[in-house]
Amino acid sequence: MSPQSLQMCLALALGFAVAGLCSSAYQLATSRLPSFGLLTAGPSPRAFAAVPLLMLAAPFLIMRNTLMGHRHESRRFQFVFLATMIAGFWSLMSGLVLVRAVGLLLA
Numbered sequence: 001m002s003p004q005s006l007q008m009c010l011a012l013a014l015g016f017a018v019a020g021l022c023s024s025a026y027q028l029a030t031s032r033l034p035s036f037g038l039l040t041a042g043p044s045p046r047a048f049a050a051v052p053l054l055m056l057a058a059p060f061l062i063m064r065n066t067l068m069g070h071r072h073e074s075r076r077f078q079f080v081f082l083a084t085m086i087a088g089f090w091s092l093m094s095g096l097v098l099v100r101a102v103g104l105l106l107a
Contacts, residue, residue, distance in 0.1 A: 039054065
C-alpha cells in the first residue's frame, strides 16, 4: 500500500471518528440527537453556532439517517449506496482538513 493510500484511509477513519465524537458530544450536552434541522431556526446565533458542528458531524448524520430510512422505509439499494458514497467523501475531506490542521499546529 502506498503512503498516499494509507494517508487517505487514515483520513477517512479520522473523519468518521470525529463525526461520531461531535454527534455524541452534542447528544451528551443537550440530551437530543443532532440533526440538520438545527439550521432551520433562521438567522440566529444558535443556527450559526450549529454550522461547525454540522460540518464535522455530517457523515455520521447522513449515515444514521440513511440506515434508519432503509430500515423503516425500505429505501432502494441505490439510494443507500449513493448516501454512503456522499458520507464517505465528506468524511475523507473533513479528515484531510483535520490532518492538515494538526500538522500545521505541530509544525
